[in-house]
Amino acid sequence: MADCLFCKIAAGEIPGDIVYQDQDVVAFNDIHPQAPHHILIIPRAHIASMAELKPEHGDILMKVFTVANQLARDLKLDSGYRFVTNIGPDAGQSVNHLHFHLLGGRQFGWPPG
Structure with missing residues (x-):
């Protein structure tokens, strides 16, 4: 997606402190870390959130x-460690x-939050 920040990081169009990447997944350090280690892990394919997941996304997950x-x-x-995703603005x-x-x-x- 052309205007997606994370798509641009995955494509190398804007810099990110990348700690892992392959053809499917990119991982990079969060710019506002909430712990000594705070890494974001994303699929290269644009999926808006967990709410948009479909059965065919099983392999990438x-x-x-x-x-x-x-x-x-x-x-x-x-x-x-904690491994979480947030779904929606709330x-x-x-x-x-x-x-x-x-x-x-x-x-x-x-509880968190």
Whole structure:
């Protein structure tokens, strides 16, 4: 999508602190980190949010989760981490491109928010 910030980062049109990329998935450090480790993981394909997912997106979701697990291992987040997505403005989604937050390096409270 031409005006999507995350599509532009994935395409290399604007800079991002990329920590992982392949043909399907891009992961980069959040510019407003909420934890010592705060990585956004996105599919290259534009999907607005989890609310737009269809059965045919199953393979890309598996890839996103696999990348998240590998990044958590690489960062040695053995004591735990949080992996979340926000759906819609009331939940805090500010970019309309499916993205997951991998947060770690500190203890998190419950309930979130």
